[in-house]
Amino acid sequence: MWTALTLDTWLSRQQATLTDVSGAVQNIIDEVAGRGDEALFDLCERFDKIRLDHLRVSEDEIDEAYESVDPEIVEALTEAFSRIWTFHELQRQKDLWFSGTEDGITLGVKTTPLERIGMYVPGGRAAYPSTVLMCAVPAQVAGVSEIICCTPPPANPLTLVAADVAGVTDIYTVGGAQAIAAMALGTDTIRPVQKIVGPGNAYVTAAKMMLRGRVEIDFPAGPSEIAIIADHTARPDFVAADILAQSEHDPQAASVLITTDPGLPEQVGDWIERLVEEAPRHEIIRQALGQSGYLIVDTIADAIASSDKIAPEHLSIQVQDPLPVLQKVRNAGSIFVGQYAPVACGDYASGTNHVLPTAGNAKLYSGLNVSHFTKTSTVQIISREGIDAIGDVVERLATAEGLHAHAISSRIRREI
Amino acid sequence: MWTALTLDTWLSRQQATLTDVSGAVQNIIDEVAGRGDEALFDLCERFDKIRLDHLRVSEDEIDEAYESVDPEIVEALTEAFSRIWTFHELQRQKDLWFSGTEDGITLGVKTTPLERIGMYVPGGRAAYPSTVLMCAVPAQVAGVSEIICCTPPPANPLTLVAADVAGVTDIYTVGGAQAIAAMALGTDTIRPVQKIVGPGNAYVTAAKMMLRGRVEIDFPAGPSEIAIIADHTARPDFVAADILAQSEHDPQAASVLITTDPGLPEQVGDWIERLVEEAPRHEIIRQALGQSGYLIVDTIADAIASSDKIAPEHLSIQVQDPLPVLQKVRNAGSIFVGQYAPVACGDYASGTNHVLPTAGNAKLYSGLNVSHFTKTSTVQIISREGIDAIGDVVERLATAEGLHAHAISSRIRREI
Structure with missing residues (x-):
């Protein structure tokens, strides 16, 4: 049971092909793409053995969750939230920074948050309120305005409380590959997100990889x-x-x-x-x-x-x-x-x-961090002096690449 | 020819499905996966109308390229390289930073470069030496040790000179989807890379998207x-x-x-x-x-x-x-x-x-930047005082999640 390993044994196990679930996952994706919310209700019934009548968790349900959770746990979640927030806040980039101006040229980087992201929180063997904090806090610190969470029904009260502590916008009781499909493609109830983060089983991971043309993900998880x-x-x-x-x-x-x-x-x-x-x-x-x-x-x-x-x-x-x-x-x-x-x-x-x-x-x-929830734009502020400083290099290279209109767009500004 | 637009017109054009080239690209990927270098020679002959006898550009070929390029262009490339380097250097993260230590807990982030990356530089309508600089400089600034470049044959002398100026490790005359497949899957001559960056046509982009389970990419390009x-x-x-x-x-x-x-x-x-x-x-x-x-x-x-x-x-x-x-x-x-x-x-x-x-x-x-060529590890240095400060929260949450051995791994350290 506890034995010597070789590095090769470990590496070949790591690289072992995951169980191929792509056929089953493609069927789920097709169902959600074709029938939206109706497919979600049916798939919940099939996989989670529950016939739901709504997908979005209500305020009342969140209040009930608080009542069923030990106040010492709520306190621990709040303390963990605060420590996670403090560290992720240190990772935040400046909204806009500039280089010193040289030769009439100032360069910079502007950082802006994504608008809408989704997280997947597993159910099953255990409740994972900590995962809710780990996904929501970096998104909140980044400034994402809409953070939604999907978790299999019935939602664990701890998960609901953690989502509330972490400021999640909407929680939906949808699990598995169908949750990933709903967040990627959208349904009547669940509007599509820009990026999906968080762990999951082989089905969830396969769905994230297969839908990567439609939505961005954090990284594959095993x-x-x-x-x-x-x-x-x-x-x-x-x-x-x-x-x-x-x-x-x-x-x-x-x-x-x-x-x-x-x-x-x-x-x-x-x-x-x-x-x-x-x-x-x-x-x-x-x-x-x-x-x-x-x-x-x-x-x-x-x-x-x-x-x-x-x-x-x-x-x-x-x-x-x-x-x-x-x-x-x-x-x-x-x-x-x-x-x-x-x-x-x-x-x-x-x-x-x-x-x-x-x-x-x-x-x-x-690992998941604040930069997963932002993107950057480069900035250049160039004065008349600036175009004079680099115009010659721009025009030589544009001409060498056969892009004469590029050269003209520089020269026309230097000739006035 | 020059007309009023509506926003909807623009947005629907942007979202128009790209020409579906996935069938042709899958065939190319399969050929490269099956026959490696031999497939690359055959595909070059088919698409670029050249029968090559080697794929890696030699030192002599680079020396010849210098002889055929106007020294004023080499000078312009060097000046551009220097300006691009200066701005990207400003984006570089610290190798390792730490928070202040509080309660016996010090947190940090360690940034390390990727080891081997590939860039694709288009040929065809024009030469793109500038693209070589744009891909290679952020990788160099990040500290990537192996930077390879694929470009369709015959390689443009400007591209070769730019690759030399930018410190590219190896240049291969392979174009199109077959270049992406070779860099993702590896052949006898071209060892696989961790990430592929750079622009390309619909075939190149489709290959990047389709091989994303095997290699990371920068982002889809149109x-x-x-x-x-x-x-x-x-x-x-x-x-x-x-x-x-x-x-x-x-x-x-x-x-x-x-x-x-x-x-x-x-x-x-x-x-x-x-x-x-x-x-x-x-x-x-x-x-x-x-x-x-x-x-x-x-x-x-x-x-x-x-x-x-x-x-x-x-x-x-x-x-x-x-x-x-x-x-x-x-x-x-x-x-x-x-x-x-x-x-x-x-x-x-x-x-x-x-x-x-x-x-x-x-x-x-x-857009492409230094962080495309690095990844981060979080770090925690925790003393006996530190585990005492957070042990209670850790144990409460672990127990709430049903992960008792997690709680024990904290408690065993506090009880000595």
């Missing part, structure tokens, strides 16, 4: 992962607890311990056995441990090299001197530095975002 | 466009010159003048007639003028509202007081402020990027 770089100073009980936490997400979740200490894996294995008994989700954990394991390496540099090839969603650094490791790492969704930084902190309340690229995608994609 | 917001102070000759410059790109290019001055369109039309005669590409220009025209509006606010609905690739602001217009605009690829700022300046040498979203995509996408 099962959650952790890599832990540890040396002889790491505590086996902490490492084991982190591996169990990762494993309880999903039977397909995966953990890898990368260590310079050949004795550590056995100690961690013992702690895993001890802790797994108490874990309510131990069946899921045992399945996830099946694709988890450890790599023993010679040096910390080797550990970093292996981790960079894996490009883990979560990277935990539990070594004597973690900051030089942080400096050298290139590929990771979110990095947890030191033995007192379990991934659970970033999942809920440190302030960083937990919507992160998986399956090696951290080589290419950033 | 025919070039300009909107010009002008009042009674605008000079009709300048406006006409800008419209002609836009029109010479492509028979499908489009220009719209949005003006509060009902007399301006006729004057602009007269200047267009006068200037078009001298333009070597007048046939292309006349075709492009067929889908161009003007909107007369009551107020500058109305002009801004129309422009934001169009979300033009290029927005030129030629009014008495342009800065308040700049402040209010939300959707535009690149904004040219004042009557001495023709789009040609941004195409070549002001320093801004000319690879920009078209067809309304500026509502959602930014």
